[in-house]
Amino acid sequence: MKDSSTEQTILNAAITIFEKKGMAGARMQEIADEAKINKAMLHYYFRNKQQLFEAVLMSAFQKLAPQMNIIFALEIDLYEKIRRFSSSYIDFILENPYLPSFIIHELNHNPDFVTKIMSHPNKPDPKPLLRQIEAEIEAGKIKRKSPKQLVLNLLSLTIFPFVGETLLKLVLDIPDSEYKKILQERKTLIAEQFISSISV
Amino acid sequence: MKDSSTEQTILNAAITIFEKKGMAGARMQEIADEAKINKAMLHYYFRNKQQLFEAVLMSAFQKLAPQMNIIFALEIDLYEKIRRFSSSYIDFILENPYLPSFIIHELNHNPDFVTKIMSHPNKPDPKPLLRQIEAEIEAGKIKRKSPKQLVLNLLSLTIFPFVGETLLKLVLDIPDSEYKKILQERKTLIAEQFISSISV
DNA sequence: AAATGGTTTAACCAAATGGTTAACAAATGT
DNA sequence: ACATTTGTTAACCATTTGGTTAAACCATTT
Numbered sequence: 001m002k003d004s005s006t007e008q009t010i011l012n013a014a015i016t017i018f019e020k021k022g023m024a025g026a027r028m029q030e031i032a033d034e035a036k037i038n039k040a041m042l043h044y045y046f047r048n049k050q051q052l053f054e055a056v057l058m059s060a061f062q063k064l065a066p067q068m069n070i071i072f073a074l075e076i077d078l079y080e081k082i083r084r085f086s087s088s089y090i091d092f093i094l095e096n097p098y099l100p101s102f103i104i105h106e107l108n109h110n111p112d113f114v115t116k117i118m119s120h121p122n123k124p125d126p127k128p129l130l131r132q133i134e135a136e137i138e139a140g141k142i143k144r145k146s147p148k149q150l151v152l153n154l155l156s157l158t159i160f161p162f163v164g165e166t167l168l169k170l171v172l173d174i175p176d177s178e179y180k181k182i183l184q185e186r187k188t189l190i191a192e193q194f195i196s197s198i199s200v
Numbered sequence: 201m202k203d204s205s206t207e208q209t210i211l212n213a214a215i216t217i218f219e220k221k222g223m224a225g226a227r228m229q230e231i232a233d234e235a236k237i238n239k240a241m242l243h244y245y246f247r248n249k250q251q252l253f254e255a256v257l258m259s260a261f262q263k264l265a266p267q268m269n270i271i272f273a274l275e276i277d278l279y280e281k282i283r284r285f286s287s288s289y290i291d292f293i294l295e296n297p298y299l300p301s302f303i304i305h306e307l308n309h310n311p312d313f314v315t316k317i318m319s320h321p322n323k324p325d326p327k328p329l330l331r332q333i334e335a336e337i338e339a340g341k342i343k344r345k346s347p348k349q350l351v352l353n354l355l356s357l358t359i360f361p362f363v364g365e366t367l368l369k370l371v372l373d374i375p376d377s378e379y380k381k382i383l384q385e386r387k388t389l390i391a392e393q394f395i396s397s398i399s400v
Numbered sequence: 401a402a403a404t405g406g407t408t409t410a411a412c413c414a415a416a417t418g419g420t421t422a423a424c425a426a427a428t429g430t
Numbered sequence: 431a432c433a434t435t436t437g438t439t440a441a442c443c444a445t446t447t448g449g450t451t452a453a454a455c456c457a458t459t460t
Contacts, residue, residue: 006437025224025309028418038439043419068371105305107366109225114370126372148372148382149389152361155368160356163363164300166307168355170314171268172326172348182348189349197397206407228448238409243449 019098068124219298
């Protein structure tokens, strides 16, 4: 009988290669080598490069989505939520360093794909969080600022240091070792900074 | 005699294509078509794809660098500097929407290139700004926070909404028209938020 | 006007690349 | 045991792609 995980083996190899090189830069042979498997198997299981790629992008999004849902759905105090999110999200990216860059880059270059994900079952729904922020504003607990802008800020502060790592290290003259420390510091720093900018 | 701008015509076409598709996704023929010119001319002027690409990446960096230097070098009040930077930088990216994503993506995928830019004459130097922040801290005018973290925050808040546009619109459920407004709002909002988070 | 030297073009080439095929092996069902 | 389906492989194929070449073009010099 076949090793029942051949399909998964291929998918894992494809994830590794696609995340590192992107759709355009990845070679089918390279993925086959990574999976230690014959190239024809890629086509046997996934028909062609485009479909294999879509499976990878989907799987990447499925990894990311639950992390987003932490801030969106969880019913806890807003400040606590912000602290938990930035910390857990940074840990998550440290374990999946290519994920955000990959998703962002490929989403930018495959706008058609956005439609496909729109109807995705696990698609994060930001409404609960936005409502929570509005409620806090109405209750006079935080400053009156556009909830969407606030979430945009939080995501920017958390994700960009990873996506723009090379540019930031270059421009700010930060060596690799120090950058790692800086990212760790941000696990608490982001929440502090963010909360201090919204609390009345 | 040659049209003395042929080289520039090629470079412009290459910028257009490379910024849109990246190094791996761009085709030499496509660049030639964009320039309305024979493909062999690309090799006549730039030898090969790699060198043409490097010229494009260099030119992109040369466009970006002066925008960075606004916050780094200009000798004005810190708050004023922050206001001016976020506003002018957003305007700048709106006119060059592919620039940051392109540079970030390609820098991440060509780490060797980082070395080349390191010794670039126009390379932004963050030291003056970092010193300015330290001085303000010592003078008790702003909260004591790591200057590098602060600059990282400012850059994240400003650049990420562009780089992650597609993902953010998708995840936060923001239609295109509204997103444009949001970016405009950020021209003043970022500085407000940022300043309120550091002022004592 | 002939020679010169840089510029431009069409045709060509070799390698890389996504994809197919046909034969073979391993399970599975009867 | 045998036939059928499923999984796997090596060899092959067509197209794309980066890059080359040799001849033509054209402005300036002699």
